[in-house]
Amino acid sequence: MTTTPQLLSADDQLRLDQFLDQARAEAHRYLGYPAAKDLDYQLLQACLGLPLNNIGDPFAVGTWKVDSHSFEREVLAFFAGLLRAPADAWWGYVTNGGTEGNLYGLYLARELYPNGIVYFSQDTHYSVSKNVHFLNMRHIMIRSQGNGEIDYEDLNETLKIHRDVPPIIFANIGTTMTEAKDDISRIQTMMKQLAIPNYYIHSDAALAGAIAPFLDPRPPFDFADGADSISISGHKFLGSPIPCGIVLARKAHVDRIARSIAYIGNLDTTVTGSRNGLTPLILWQKIKSLGIDGLRQRVEQSLALTAHAEQRLRSAGIAVWRNPGAITLVFPSPSQALIERWQLASSQGISHMILVPGIDMDQVDQFIDELVAETAKENC
Ligand SMILES: *Cc1c(COP(=O)(O)O)cnc(C)c1O
Numbered sequence: 243m244t245t246t247p248q249l250l251s252a253d254d255q256l257r258l259d260q261f262l263d264q265a266r267a268e269a270h271r272y273l274g275y276p277a278a279k280d281l282d283y284q285l286l287q288a289c290l291g292l293p294l295n296n297i298g299d300p301f302a303v304g305t306w307k308v309d310s311h312s313f314e315r316e317v318l319a320f321f322a323g324l325l326r327a328p329a330d331a332w333w334g335y336v337t338n339g340g341t342e343g344n345l346y347g348l349y350l351a352r353e354l355y356p357n358g359i360v361y362f363s364q365d366t367h368y369s370v371s372k373n374v375h376f377l378n379m380r381h382i383m384i385r386s387q388g389n390g391e392i393d394y395e396d397l398n399e400t401l402k403i404h405r406d407v408p409p410i411i412f413a414n415i416g417t418t419m420t421e422a423k424d425d426i427s428r429i430q431t432m433m434k435q436l437a438i439p440n441y442y443i444h445s446d447a448a449l450a451g452a453i454a455p456f457l458d459p460r461p462p463f464d465f466a467d468g469a470d471s472i473s474i475s476g477h478k479f480l481g482s483p484i485p486c487g488i489v490l491a492r493k494a495h496v497d498r499i500a501r502s503i504a505y506i507g508n509l510d511t512t513v514t515g516s517r518n519g520l521t522p523l524i525l526w527q528k529i530k531s532l533g534i535d536g537l538r539q540r541v542e543q544s545l546a547l548t549a550h551a552e553q554r555l556r557s558a559g560i561a562v563w564r565n566p567g568a569i570t571l572v573f574p575s576p577s578q579a580l581i582e583r584w585q586l587a588s589s590q591g592i593s594h595m596i597l598v599p600g601i602d603m604d605q606v607d608q609f610i611d612e613l614v615a616e617t618a619k620e621n622c
Pocket residue numbers: 338339340341342344367369414416417418446448449475476485486487
């Protein structure tokens with residue numbers, strides 16, 4: 243293969259260097275977004291000289307061969323095990339992120355129950371109302387409890403009114419603001435009590451999907467617990483320099499939508515045509531280098547750092563709280579200056595910090611020192 247050098251002028255190179263310096267500083271400092279920072283993908287340098295494209299179904303063989311489908315399949319099998327998918331009865335692919343996985347889960351649900359109603363809570367990620375709009379699905383928003391979890395009473399009452407239509411439950415396994423987890427066991431008990439035989443459950447586990455399997459008690463959210471499909475973001479707890487995600491579903495749901503495409507000699511089972519060939523390699527490197535034990539350790543380290551920060555904030559008299567098993571700490575919003583400096587996601591008077599891998603204790607302590615100093619100034 244020949245390569246064409248792509249040289250930049252001195253000005254353009256300077257602009258790029260300044261951008262990198264600033265982006266590195268901001269990436270080092272942020273505390274309010276769920277993207278893990280412990281990235282090391284030198285290995286992938288070599289892949290950037292290839293037009294990798296994972297077009298088509300990762301489990302089928304197509305005419306195009308410059309793909310990383312075999313790595314993608316290993317990544318999917320790993321997560322199928324972690325999320326207790328039924329042996330030989332699951333399917334999935336590496337997506338562009340949590341939103342695409344959620345769109346996919348809702349799409350499968352709609353093909354199964356074309357007149358179904360989607361139920362999701364007020365705390366559901368902002369992309370979901372867009373997704374149900376894309377898919378033209380009937381939907382009802384359910385109240386949330388104070389901690390961000392769905393209000394089961396409200397859900398029960400609403401389901402009762404629409405018992406003739408199959409419910410499609412869009413469950414949050416870690417809400418965006420407070421990392422609250424809806425209990426899908428409890429929701430299924432509700433279905434039994436209401437004698438609703440046909441329903442679909444999608445778990446939106448964007449952040450917590452890589453954490454929840456290691457929690458004790460393990461929250462009910464995966465296939466063994468009754469989910470029909472699950473979406474996880476790859477660039478959140480796992481960490482990836484390129485946004486990506488994993489979607490897994492019960493295979494029977496996917497078989498309903500598969501169409502064979504002559505042009506690529508493959509099945510059209512994914513949302514987009516061309517798909518990222520690098521991200522499966524990134525995820526593969528992550529799971530291979532860490533293994534199950536390494537992933538568990540990352541969870542334990544994040545929980546330990548979260549407990550440390552919570553303890554420090556509480557001793558400083560700050561009204562901090564978190565959901566069980568969460569690495570997200572919720573507290574009253576500080577000044578706009580601190581919100582900007584530490585990139586704290588904020589909404590309706592509350593802010594959060596998310597103690598993802600790659601954040602170190604010094605940084606956390608520095609932020610808390612600044613927050614405490616500011617609070618002390620306000621109080622005098
Ligand atoms: C981040 C997030 C999403 C969207 O994931 P992307 O990877 O950003 O597309 C969906 N749901 C929840 C709960 C999230 O936190």
